[in-house]
Amino acid sequence: MPFSSICDEFELAGAAIGLGARRVRGWSCQEEQLASTAVCSSRDLLNRLKSEIQTGADPLGAMFTRLRAPDYRRVLGATFTPTVIISSMLGWVEARGLTPSRVIEPGVGPGRFLLGAGRLFPQAELLGVEVDPLAAMIARANLASVGFGDRSQILLEDYRFVTLPRIEGVTLYIGNPPYVRHHQIDSASKRWLTRAAAKLGYEASQLSGMHVHFYLATALKAHPGDFGVFITSSEWLDVNYGRLVRQLFLKQLGGESLTVLEPTARPFEDAATTGAIATFAIGTRAQRIRVSRVADSESLGNLCSGQLLHRGRFESESRWSHLTRKARQIPTDYVELGELCRVHRGQVTGANHVWIAGSHSLELPSCVLFRTVTRARELFNAEGVLSDDSCLRDVIDLPQDLDELSASERRCVDRFLRYAKKMGAGAGYIARTRKTWWSVGLREPAPILATYMARRPPAFVRNLAEARHLNIAHGLYPRDALSTIVLDKLAKYLSGAVSVAEGRTYAGGLTKFEPREMERLIVPNVALLTSAS
Numbered sequence: 001m002p003f004s005s006i007c008d009e010f011e012l013a014g015a016a017i018g019l020g021a022r023r024v025r026g027w028s029c030q031e032e033q034l035a036s037t038a039v040c041s042s043r044d045l046l047n048r049l050k051s052e053i054q055t056g057a058d059p060l061g062a063m064f065t066r067l068r069a070p071d072y073r074r075v076l077g078a079t080f081t082p083t084v085i086i087s088s089m090l091g092w093v094e095a096r097g098l099t100p101s102r103v104i105e106p107g108v109g110p111g112r113f114l115l116g117a118g119r120l121f122p123q124a125e126l127l128g129v130e131v132d133p134l135a136a137m138i139a140r141a142n143l144a145s146v147g148f149g150d151r152s153q154i155l156l157e158d159y160r161f162v163t164l165p166r167i168e169g170v171t172l173y174i175g176n177p178p179y180v181r182h183h184q185i186d187s188a189s190k191r192w193l194t195r196a197a198a199k200l201g202y203e204a205s206q207l208s209g210m211h212v213h214f215y216l217a218t219a220l221k222a223h224p225g226d227f228g229v230f231i232t233s234s235e236w237l238d239v240n241y242g243r244l245v246r247q248l249f250l251k252q253l254g255g256e257s258l259t260v261l262e263p264t265a266r267p268f269e270d271a272a273t274t275g276a277i278a279t280f281a282i283g284t285r286a287q288r289i290r291v292s293r294v295a296d297s298e299s300l301g302n303l304c305s306g307q308l309l310h311r312g313r314f315e316s317e318s319r320w321s322h323l324t325r326k327a328r329q330i331p332t333d334y335v336e337l338g339e340l341c342r343v344h345r346g347q348v349t350g351a352n353h354v355w356i357a358g359s360h361s362l363e364l365p366s367c368v369l370f371r372t373v374t375r376a377r378e379l380f381n382a383e384g385v386l387s388d389d390s391c392l393r394d395v396i397d398l399p400q401d402l403d404e405l406s407a408s409e410r411r412c413v414d415r416f417l418r419y420a421k422k423m424g425a426g427a428g429y430i431a432r433t434r435k436t437w438w439s440v441g442l443r444e445p446a447p448i449l450a451t452y453m454a455r456r457p458p459a460f461v462r463n464l465a466e467a468r469h470l471n472i473a474h475g476l477y478p479r480d481a482l483s484t485i486v487l488d489k490l491a492k493y494l495s496g497a498v499s500v501a502e503g504r505t506y507a508g509g510l511t512k513f514e515p516r517e518m519e520r521l522i523v524p525n526v527a528l529l530t531s532a533s
């Protein structure tokens, strides 16, 4: 075993000091205290360590991992990042053509990201933040050994609360925020998370791990023009507590890409954790977010490959990891329908016998009646284009604020509401979850309507009648404006191309397409739809 002469943390601290740890700015009292118990290393050992570090190895970090018991390291989430992952993350910075004036590694550990970034950006200031004095000393020793001591600084502080010096130019935030579970996080820290998130208008969960704290701290510290790349466990993509990170990713952080390592990849030797790498550019708002999923760390590349997905899909979904899954090969010039349109199920009334107009509602004014697709057969019968709404029924959709109505309209509506209440329309679950029980809240007319449950493929219908739809149909709403020609061709393509095999088939042969499943249908992209005759 190399450097077996280092047997404990005192000797490790001694080696770090011998390699010039003290020369790196920010030396702290706690490190000085640790230094007072350190055991000096021989010149021969120091020379060997130095030459190893200069070849890109991290013998001190490796010894730290060996000497510190896993239980002890877990408290601070001290799992260091393998070189192959660091190279990929720095590869993204290079590929983006970014040149930072400063590189910050939050939770610096032995400073592996700073070492890599220091080689790539010879002019950049290198700043690490760390709470563990021994890890901080090792980062200093590593930086000093490769000649980066003069442009480096290590702050022995909690990253969440540290005040970063202001600089000219852009800062790169890069690293592997500690994976510490919520039950090891003290209540004062949790209160900080709640308060700091609230300042940005978000709610934070008390179940959040430390990586959520680091993401939030970064969003609060970074400035427009700064950018970053973090690897963390992938849980935040899907779990409730990860909502805060998902919101920050879309807004304050300016998320650009997500790369998920398959759960079987085991990206870290000494920790059974998953991996998700997020890249971000503060102050930007990417219209499309790149996603990919790789089998192992060696396949990460420079994080620039993968599929571009419309940001709307991330904004509207509460779980993200399935978006990183590529279900099947998508031919050139084709995309998932979700790239072009958001699919919304129609509104549920909770009491169709009351809210679908009929003899019980004859006196209601026309301003509260909306032509609506209320039966799937109305779409099947339309044979591709719904231009005549005379076959449809009206749905009663009252304004939330009834004072908007004129006095005479209001009298009719009040009489109707007394009837509706008597029929139990205000007491059902759906009515109780609405802001006002009397307001069904129909969606705007969708330019394409689709059936989604039948023993035959869905009917996709151009909605020229501008009808609303109840929950027997889905509405396809363009994410960005689509011309009439494109909408016509899209509906026509879908009508001919979608088979029952793409939906979920239930006993009895009933096939169902949930909105998200429908968004995964493969369709020609806008250019192809425009050009196709």
Ligand SMILES: C[S@@+](CC[C@H](N)C(=O)[O-])C[C@H]1O[C@@H](n2cnc3c(N)ncnc32)[C@H](O)[C@@H]1O
Pocket: 076, 077, 078, 079, 080, 081, 105, 106, 107, 108, 109, 110, 111, 112, 113, 129, 130, 131, 132, 135, 157, 158, 159, 160, 175, 176, 177, 178, 179, 210
């Ligand atoms: C997952 S390790 C990553 C180390 C290094 N960046 C790497 O990737 O190899 C996380 C590091 O964060 C440190 N850490 C934990 N809590 C911290 C906090 N609140 N502020 C600063 N550093 C912290 C740990 O001591 C540990 O060294």
